[in-house]
Amino acid sequence: MAKKDGQLSGVKEIARRANVSIGTVDRVLHNRAGVSPKTRDKIKAIIKELDYQPNLLARRLASKKVIHIATLIPTVSKDTSFWSQPLQGIMRAEAEVQKYNIKVDKYFFDQDDKTSFVNQTKKIFRVKPDGVMLSPDFVDEATAFTNKCSKLDIPFVFIDSDIEGQNSLSYIGPHLYDSGYLAANLVSYILRENESVLLLNISQRMYKHHHLLRKEEGFRAYFIDNSLNKKITKVDIKKSDRHSIEKEIAASLTKNKDIRLIFVTNSRVSLVAQCLKKLKKKLILIGYDFIEENIKALVDGDIDFLICQKPGEQAYKAVMSLYQYIVLNATVDRMQFMPIDIITRENYQFYKN
Amino acid sequence: MAKKDGQLSGVKEIARRANVSIGTVDRVLHNRAGVSPKTRDKIKAIIKELDYQPNLLARRLASKKVIHIATLIPTVSKDTSFWSQPLQGIMRAEAEVQKYNIKVDKYFFDQDDKTSFVNQTKKIFRVKPDGVMLSPDFVDEATAFTNKCSKLDIPFVFIDSDIEGQNSLSYIGPHLYDSGYLAANLVSYILRENESVLLLNISQRMYKHHHLLRKEEGFRAYFIDNSLNKKITKVDIKKSDRHSIEKEIAASLTKNKDIRLIFVTNSRVSLVAQCLKKLKKKLILIGYDFIEENIKALVDGDIDFLICQKPGEQAYKAVMSLYQYIVLNATVDRMQFMPIDIITRENYQFYKN
DNA sequence: CTGAAAGCGCTTACAG
DNA sequence: CTGAAAGCGCTTACAG
Numbered sequence: 001m002a003k004k005d006g007q008l009s010g011v012k013e014i015a016r017r018a019n020v021s022i023g024t025v026d027r028v029l030h031n032r033a034g035v036s037p038k039t040r041d042k043i044k045a046i047i048k049e050l051d052y053q054p055n056l057l058a059r060r061l062a063s064k065k066v067i068h069i070a071t072l073i074p075t076v077s078k079d080t081s082f083w084s085q086p087l088q089g090i091m092r093a094e095a096e097v098q099k100y101n102i103k104v105d106k107y108f109f110d111q112d113d114k115t116s117f118v119n120q121t122k123k124i125f126r127v128k129p130d131g132v133m134l135s136p137d138f139v140d141e142a143t144a145f146t147n148k149c150s151k152l153d154i155p156f157v158f159i160d161s162d163i164e165g166q167n168s169l170s171y172i173g174p175h176l177y178d179s180g181y182l183a184a185n186l187v188s189y190i191l192r193e194n195e196s197v198l199l200l201n202i203s204q205r206m207y208k209h210h211h212l213l214r215k216e217e218g219f220r221a222y223f224i225d226n227s228l229n230k231k232i233t234k235v236d237i238k239k240s241d242r243h244s245i246e247k248e249i250a251a252s253l254t255k256n257k258d259i260r261l262i263f264v265t266n267s268r269v270s271l272v273a274q275c276l277k278k279l280k281k282k283l284i285l286i287g288y289d290f291i292e293e294n295i296k297a298l299v300d301g302d303i304d305f306l307i308c309q310k311p312g313e314q315a316y317k318a319v320m321s322l323y324q325y326i327v328l329n330a331t332v333d334r335m336q337f338m339p340i341d342i343i344t345r346e347n348y349q350f351y352k353n
Numbered sequence: 354m355a356k357k358d359g360q361l362s363g364v365k366e367i368a369r370r371a372n373v374s375i376g377t378v379d380r381v382l383h384n385r386a387g388v389s390p391k392t393r394d395k396i397k398a399i400i401k402e403l404d405y406q407p408n409l410l411a412r413r414l415a416s417k418k419v420i421h422i423a424t425l426i427p428t429v430s431k432d433t434s435f436w437s438q439p440l441q442g443i444m445r446a447e448a449e450v451q452k453y454n455i456k457v458d459k460y461f462f463d464q465d466d467k468t469s470f471v472n473q474t475k476k477i478f479r480v481k482p483d484g485v486m487l488s489p490d491f492v493d494e495a496t497a498f499t500n501k502c503s504k505l506d507i508p509f510v511f512i513d514s515d516i517e518g519q520n521s522l523s524y525i526g527p528h529l530y531d532s533g534y535l536a537a538n539l540v541s542y543i544l545r546e547n548e549s550v551l552l553l554n555i556s557q558r559m560y561k562h563h564h565l566l567r568k569e570e571g572f573r574a575y576f577i578d579n580s581l582n583k584k585i586t587k588v589d590i591k592k593s594d595r596h597s598i599e600k601e602i603a604a605s606l607t608k609n610k611d612i613r614l615i616f617v618t619n620s621r622v623s624l625v626a627q628c629l630k631k632l633k634k635k636l637i638l639i640g641y642d643f644i645e646e647n648i649k650a651l652v653d654g655d656i657d658f659l660i661c662q663k664p665g666e667q668a669y670k671a672v673m674s675l676y677q678y679i680v681l682n683a684t685v686d687r688m689q690f691m692p693i694d695i696i697t698r699e700n701y702q703f704y705k706n
Numbered sequence: 707c708t709g710a711a712a713g714c715g716c717t718t719a720c721a722g
Numbered sequence: 723c724t725g726a727a728a729g730c731g732c733t734t735a736c737a738g
Contacts, residue, residue: 011715011717012715012716020724020725021725021726022716022725023718023725023726024724024725026716026717026718027723027724030717033723034723035724036724039724053452054715054716055414055452055453055716056716057410057411057413057453057714057715057716058714058717059715059716059717060410060716061408061410061414061714061715061716061717061730061731061732062715062717062729062730063717063718064717064729064730065717099406099731100410101730226579320683320684324677324683328681330673330677362731363731364732365731365732373708373709374708374709375709375732376708376709376710376733377707377708377709379733380707388707388708389707389708392707392708407732408730408732409732410730410731410732411731411732411733412733413732414714414730414731414732415714415731415732415733415734416714416732416733416734417713417733417734418733452715454714
């Protein structure tokens with residue numbers, strides 16, 4: 001490796017042995033054209049013989065090539081401010097890696113508009129980034145997109161929800177099933193024998209929304225695993241305006257007098273809180289995500305528990321993992337589950353995202 | 354940041370603004386002596402103003418300083434070959450990082466000799482490494498050691514078992530409690546109503562062996578959590594020779610005719626398998642670790658299940674985490690739990706460590 | 707106390 | 723098809 005007795009190493013040593021300049025070595029190292037087959041073979045043989053491992057730090061430093069990492073997440077919508085936190089995480093990572101000549105290209109889609117997602121993926125391919133981070137909200141479209149990434153050898157990582165079977169570099173986000181399971185555990189402590197749960201999936205396109213359903217699965221599994229025979233009234237609400245939600249809740253409560261707790265499987269829980277107020281119903285309310293609307297409702301006593309999974313951290317880690325993989329050739333864990341945090345009025349002030 | 358309109362950046366820009374050479378900038382950056390207070394202050398102000406962030410890649414490349422990472426693990430003992438795998442993991446990491454001027458100093462202690470552990474820690478302090486990885490087998494001594502590391506600002510990571518409350522950079526290893534819990538789950542499927550378990554902690558110094566006890570806790574918790582009233586006969590065996598183990602097992606089996614399964618909380622399970630053969634008893638046997646002796650017994654049908662936690666990976670990750678933290682200033686997860694793998698005759702061939 | 711120069715291991719124009 | 727030189731952003735002697 002070292003300097004002892006004037007030994008060369010790396011690209012210089014290869015050049016010396018092959019009787020060429022380091023420029024030529026660099027050409028074959030990167031399969032660039034303009035080297036005669038003969039010297040190319042000779043150099044390749046030496047590279048193999050020395051088991052040459054490039055110094056990646058030096059490589060990045062010298063290279064003028066900028067590395068592009070694309071991020072694709074929903075815009076902050078009127079329904080929920082959830083996605084502002086991942087965006088901040090992305091920007092924090094960006095600040096850290098830009099000095100290594102890495103650009104983070106940020107793309108956004110409308111969570112209620114499949115076409116916008118597809119359009120953004122097309123845009124991304126125009127740039128041909130070196131890595132992609134995305135929230136695969138539209139499963140089929142995301143699958144098509146990541147398939148194409150695989151074909152082009154572009155590494156990608158999922159955040160927030162996973163698509164299994166895709167060849168992703170990593171998934172960074174909640175263990176959805178487990179978080180539903182945990183919620184059920186909480187519920188089982190709270191409810192008496194004769195009281196029941198209302199489970200609400202609120203999304204304009206439930207049919208696709210795998211990740212909400214995975215939470216529901218986990219939720220139900222807890223009661224089965226523990227032989228608890230708990231009645232679960234489940235409603236999928238496909239319109240996220242307050243009026244629709246209110247109607248659905250009112251109907252359920254009228255039909256099921258024993259409901260004492262509502263479990264909302266995503267961040268729309270503050271909307272539910274508002275509805276309950278309107279309906280003048282005081283129920284226990286459990287939902288997801290540490291966002292402004294929800295925290296307010298939590299503080300006001302209208303939400304009892306929030307389950308959170310550091311969405312800012314997820315995005316930060318995703319970009320950093322991509323950087324470490326692409327630039328430093330680091331190994332990245334296939335699954336990076338975030339801790340499942342339970343937030344109440346008592347501890348919310350200490351929660352840092 | 355960039356080259357546009359001839360702008361400088363980094364250390365050069367600071368030097369230009371302060372009207373000094375980059376050498377002087379470097380001196381104040383690293384608090385080296387030999388700079389007048391006046392210019393030091395001026396440079397510091399500029400650094401702050403520009404919010405200068407050093408290029409760590411360039412820094413490592415230019416520096417002649419070699420970074421020392423010390424590893425402290427048990428020697429491969431006659432009782433078990435377990436520790437040969439972490440050693441291989443260390444060496445794999447070493448091969449990857451040595452080109453960045455990092456040296457991995459390997460220290461070993463005798464698992465049955467507290468003094469040897471303490472002696473090695475003393476040796477380590479003589480070198481004053483930049484980071485330490487250790488298996489904290491002797492809890493009190495390891496605590497004293499890592500306390501001193503904290504004082505000297507030397508980051509350290511635990512593998513294999515954790516000491517909570519120490520200010521470690523990371524713990525990389527099994528979730529001991531959960532792995533015991535999982536074992537109990539397995540057991541609950543296997544045993545009938547009227548059959549019972551023999552739990553064996555085999556170690557020459559049980560009194561300290563926090564990590565075995567944590568597995569036992571998890572194991573017991575499963576039955577409590579699931580309201581299963583299962584009889585557990587527990588024996589701590591403080592001599593690891595086959596004769597002692599055989600005597601203890603024979604005694605337990607005579608006293609408890611309903612024992613049909615033995616759960617060994619560490620890698621000594623193959624010794625138990627030998628004893629059972631000698632005693633001509635055919636019981637179900639569950640234990641830990643993917644090591645040669647155990648695999649042989651597994652293949653021969655003398656062990657039924659092995660619980661494994663990729664010990665090679667643990668050590669590899671530990672060294673790499675230290676490298677990424679020290680050199681690249683990366684954030685490292687405080688807890689890095691390894692997957693809990695269940696190995697049987699059927700799948701052991703596909704298990705890669 | 708300070709500066710100028712060389713060099714870390716690479717890549718990138720440029721010249722031939 | 724190939725080489726010589728400059729440079730990435732730092733650190734390290736060395737000279738004064």
